[in-house]
Amino acid sequence: MKKKLLVLVLVLALCLIVLFPIVAGDSDINEPVITTTEPTEEPTPYITAPTEEPTEIPTITAPTEEPTEWPTVTEPTEEPTEIPTVTAPTEEPTGLPTVTEPTELPTVTQPTTMVGGDTGYVDVYCNADGATVYFNGNVKGTIAGGLLSVPVSTTGTPVSTITVTKSGYTSWSGSLANMPEQDEHVAVYATITPVAPTPTPPLMTGAIYAQSSPYGAAIYLNGNFQGYAPLTLPNLVPGTYTMRATMDGFTPDSTVITVNFGQTSGYYPSLSSSPQPHETGTVYVTSNPSHALVYVDGDNYYGKTPLTLTLYPGSHQVELSLAGYNDYTTYVGVTGGQSQDLPVTLSTGIYGTVTFASVPGATVYMDSNAMGTVDSAGSLVLSSVPSGKHLFKVTAPGYYDWLNTIYVQAGIVTAIPATLTSSGGAPGPVQPTGSLAVSTVPQNAEVWVDGLFRGFTPVTVDTMVPGQHSVRISSDGYLDYTTTTTVISGQTAPVAATLTVAPTPTPTSSPAPGPVLVIGVLAAVFGSSIFMRRRS
Numbered sequence: 001m002k003k004k005l006l007v008l009v010l011v012l013a014l015c016l017i018v019l020f021p022i023v024a025g026d027s028d029i030n031e032p033v034i035t036t037t038e039p040t041e042e043p044t045p046y047i048t049a050p051t052e053e054p055t056e057i058p059t060i061t062a063p064t065e066e067p068t069e070w071p072t073v074t075e076p077t078e079e080p081t082e083i084p085t086v087t088a089p090t091e092e093p094t095g096l097p098t099v100t101e102p103t104e105l106p107t108v109t110q111p112t113t114m115v116g117g118d119t120g121y122v123d124v125y126c127n128a129d130g131a132t133v134y135f136n137g138n139v140k141g142t143i144a145g146g147l148l149s150v151p152v153s154t155t156g157t158p159v160s161t162i163t164v165t166k167s168g169y170t171s172w173s174g175s176l177a178n179m180p181e182q183d184e185h186v187a188v189y190a191t192i193t194p195v196a197p198t199p200t201p202p203l204m205t206g207a208i209y210a211q212s213s214p215y216g217a218a219i220y221l222n223g224n225f226q227g228y229a230p231l232t233l234p235n236l237v238p239g240t241y242t243m244r245a246t247m248d249g250f251t252p253d254s255t256v257i258t259v260n261f262g263q264t265s266g267y268y269p270s271l272s273s274s275p276q277p278h279e280t281g282t283v284y285v286t287s288n289p290s291h292a293l294v295y296v297d298g299d300n301y302y303g304k305t306p307l308t309l310t311l312y313p314g315s316h317q318v319e320l321s322l323a324g325y326n327d328y329t330t331y332v333g334v335t336g337g338q339s340q341d342l343p344v345t346l347s348t349g350i351y352g353t354v355t356f357a358s359v360p361g362a363t364v365y366m367d368s369n370a371m372g373t374v375d376s377a378g379s380l381v382l383s384s385v386p387s388g389k390h391l392f393k394v395t396a397p398g399y400y401d402w403l404n405t406i407y408v409q410a411g412i413v414t415a416i417p418a419t420l421t422s423s424g425g426a427p428g429p430v431q432p433t434g435s436l437a438v439s440t441v442p443q444n445a446e447v448w449v450d451g452l453f454r455g456f457t458p459v460t461v462d463t464m465v466p467g468q469h470s471v472r473i474s475s476d477g478y479l480d481y482t483t484t485t486t487v488i489s490g491q492t493a494p495v496a497a498t499l500t501v502a503p504t505p506t507p508t509s510s511p512a513p514g515p516v517l518v519i520g521v522l523a524a525v526f527g528s529s530i531f532m533r534r535r536s
Helices: 002-041 044-048 056-063 067-072 076-086 088-098 515-534
Strands: 119-126 131-136 139-141 147-153 162-165 173-175 185-190 208-210 216-223 224-228 231-236 237-244 253-259 265-269 283-288 293-296 299-302 307-311 314-321 329-335 341-347 352-355 363-366 370-372 380-386 389-397 403-407 413-417 434-441 446-449 453-457 459-464 468-476 481-485 492-497
Touching: 044 237, 056 329, 067 492, 076 283, 119 131, 119 162, 131 147, 139 147, 173 185, 208 237, 208 253, 216 231, 216 515, 224 446, 231 413, 253 453, 253 459, 265 459, 283 314, 299 307, 307 314, 352 389, 370 380, 380 389, 389 446, 403 453, 434 446, 434 468, 434 481, 446 459, 453 459, 481 492
Parallel strands: 119 185, 208 265, 237 403, 283 341, 352 413, 434 492
Antiparallel strands: 119 147, 131 139, 131 162, 162 173, 208 231, 216 224, 216 237, 237 253, 283 307, 293 299, 293 314, 314 329, 352 380, 363 370, 363 389, 389 403, 434 459, 446 453, 446 468, 468 481
């Protein structure tokens, strides 16, 4: 009996020894099964995707209903090692953020369809190809072939304003009568018209017509070559211009021409034959002080001292002018192939006075320097003006400039009437004028009309007021010629003068001795001879 009890105890102990690890293993296996059932709430694809051995999972979960069968498992230790390696619970939360479904929603191309669904068309017809069409201020395209068809949503934002524009045309704006239905075309007709160019106001100018004798002389305006006579110089601003005509084998001609608004002034130089030799001579001109202006044979400006002049043989007038000094004029005989010096010492200028009568408020310039403004009485007095030639200009708003070259004489008041011509509005009646043609033998004599220097002969003085005018002609070595001439409107009054050479003063002879003086001298000689004999 005791042996049977002992065997039973041993069998029970053995069973406990065998069953204890199995029970313990059963509890370990059940725990991961419980943990894996918690994430089954997530979508099954995320659980099955990361498992490395899907066949072992069913073998574990299947015997959960009958734990007594687990003793047949020969490798219970492998199950726990595999369980921890299962990363399904950790991969599921990381996998969910990587799902691209939320990121794909913004990239869906549904907005490319017309807002509101169905599509209609607005057909814009225009008469000008290339015009730009705007819907509610947004560019939709350009007109081609007279039409632009724009697709619009039938139920979307309505088109309230349609605008058509093109450069050089008036703009067109209008509204749409109604939005089109699906596949319906609604027509809009826009007509734009070309913008008329702004007319350019006519220039208030005049012109100069130049005709030379002989035909074909080169014509210069203010020293700039313009062409060959005959020719017309148009679009000239009213004022005074220096004209010059030259031709090989002839003596050049220079004069001053005044241009008036709406008129054509004439320049008719008659050139004198003057065959030019092939060989020239030179004159080296110096002055003290230097930088004096040098003129040859009238108003022909050559430059500033010191200066070398290359001239044809013959007699030439050389004039030096410098502000603050008296003008110096002399004649130089030039011989071909020879050079000579002309040193000049300028004397300090003696001043004169100039009075201007012009529009109140006008500005007076002398040699490009502003000198003052005409007062309310229409007068301006310039004192201490250096003697010599000066270029005066008078300007005023609403008037054309007045320009003239005036010779100011020392110690004399020179009155200058500067009449300005209005430039605004319709031109008023043009005051009738005449001309004065002055010629002399010899040429290059100074011409003074009514006390104003007007150039060197031969010269034509235009725009002369009809009536009597005093003319004075002066040249070195000749007597002054003075006359009064009458200028008739629309005509040219000629003044021709042959200057008289100034007489050379002859020495006065001593009177013959009287008879009393002769007798006295003889008596003195006779007495002296008697006295000398007695002494001897």
